[in-house]
Amino acid sequence: MNRRTFLQVSAAGVVTASTLGRTGVASAEAYPKFTWISPRGTLEVLDDYPYWIGKKMGYFSDLGIETDMQPGPSDGTATVKFVDVGQADMGFPSPGVFSFGLENGMKLKSAFHMGAKDTFSLAFRKGEGTNDLKTLEGKTILLGSAAWQSIVDPMLAVQGVDVTKVKYAEAGWPTWGTALAAGQGDAALSWEGLRAEWIGSKLEFEYWLGVQHSPLFANTFVVRAADLEDPDKKAFLDKYLRAWAMGLEFGYHNPRAAVEAVFEQFPTLATNIGPDLGTTSILQQITVFRGDMDKRAGWGDHDMGAWQTFFDKIYELKQVSNPIKAEDVCSNACIAAANDFDHAKVKADADAYKLSDAFAAIDVENVKAHLYDQAVKG
Template sequence: MFGLDRRSFVGLGIAAAGALAAPRFLMAQEATNTVRWVSPRGTIEVLDDYPYWVAQRFGWFGDIQTTLEPGPLEATATIKLVDQDQADVGFPSPGVFSLGLEQGIPLKSVFHMGAYDTFSFAFVKGKKPADIKELAGKKILVGSIGWKAIVDPMLAQVGVDPASVEYLEAGPIWGQALQQGQGDTSLCWEGLRAQWFGQGMDYDYILPYDFSKFPANTFVIRSSDFEDQAKKALYENYFRVWAMGLEFGHLNPRATTQIVLEQFPALAGTLTPEIATESMMQLGKIFRGPWEQRQGWGWHDMAQWQGYFDTIYQIQQITTEMKAEDVCKNDYIAAANQFDQAAVQKAADEFQLSEDYSKVDVAAIQARL
């Protein structure tokens, strides 16, 4: 999603956040037309949330009062803040979501963003193994030890015993630590992969499309909000706007990227338009997923989620069997996808690209994805 996470996302103690200062969050509000969204990655100055910034640019949220908060870089912060009513929508990885459920946090996944798994393994050039099963016995660099809950199921689904690997927590510089030879591989994800390349970290990868059948990050809300019929229309409208932003991103990735980087000049200074657009398109591929098999933006594939829950139960990451249909809900999806397609298409077609972005070769990027 990443910036950190997208998923970045799983885990156990706030100690992992270390000296990172937590931002101030809006406390519970009386307003019934307010939705407070919290990131799992410690920053919002990333491309991951492009549907939101596109929607803001065009005023699609209308009178919905929205906030987008970065959240502390602690694996489970995004769900804890939702549970504590300091945010309304969190964006956890499946691992963080399931750990929250295991701990009794009453959550529902209501808009599934990451239809493809997003996580990959990075390797110094020439060190990528021929088979992912060769990760057994390796040292894996992560930003937070909590990400163990992301990687363990990834390994288990391909037959690697998670107990056979060693995790090395390297904080925000875990990607650079791989360059320095501190581990055999590093956890990465789509979107971040392109950004690392733009920052001079040119790695080889085992990509999620090569091995994983798991879902990626999802939008969760409190179960009490899901069960509150008075809030149904608000969430349908809110997620409809995200769906519009996702559609715009699919139609015009260059415009989408330009919009985000105009929002964050500091980020723009670290990425060329081509690298930034490739990062956005990697994310867009994850969000769109196997489109012909989906019933619109945000739709949960229950078999995919059940396969994930079954795997983490088998490796004892959770101690209670979970049923996907109990915690993953498609109730908002039909309404969320009932937006004016022609209006979004018009906005995408008429957007005025800058000279730099007009030169970006989208077809060439698409071929690399």
């Protein structure tokens, strides 16, 4: 991390943090600097393409302060812990990790729901896949972090699986996929976008796909609840999320250009997966981020009914000790402002973007036609 940040979790579960160069929560008047923190321990992924294409196109240029992206520790819950203690201003947790924060007394709210569809999937060695997840009872699912159990349990439970009969093994980040290929465990958690990256790493699996089968959804942007009540911070969040929404809109119209923007930022990633798999990865993620836009109030809109279903399920599973009301912890207060941009101009920007020869040669419609070739058949 560019800032040297230290996070300790005591035996009692209390989080403390100290930062060289910045301490405490942002001032009451405004953010001196705005930091977004990843849930993965790395930024070298395609998942955050709206930010990188937005930066390239100047959509973040009028915010008036520096914005920063941090990879965070690989601890699966760090993205909410850092926001809670003021060492970051926005995190990108899965719904399960968000609920972990709420259960542990963190005063957080979801301000922009990025993942309208369920991005999560289960990878199986070829020939061992199934669309009947009840067959996983008595078997072992590999995770990159033990915290990811909070993702998988509700995903399985809504499919009728008795999660008390499922075993989990923490195989480490980023090696849990390699562990599955080597014969460990029976399945591994994956997600849209990562599927393409695993192909690039020669990890050939077949998948049960949440985007096809699950009523749940994916990660969301969370902030401190108090920030949405502060007029200055709320005004900044409106503008910041508008830039993200513009990046999402641009990527929808020109996914290849969005991949190029990420590859320019991370040349090693470009070398590892290349234009074809990069385009496949981003198209997988666009499906998740966009969801059923005809039923949404715009990018980032929360479906409160779907969120309530999720919270009811995790209460049933005892992931949380008290019922959670979706409207209390999810907010659409920023959504109208975030989507109040010149859509025609963003489309024109996307249409006018000059692709490199390697990306111009990619047939996007052909890629879309094969987006789910790895899904378990039947």
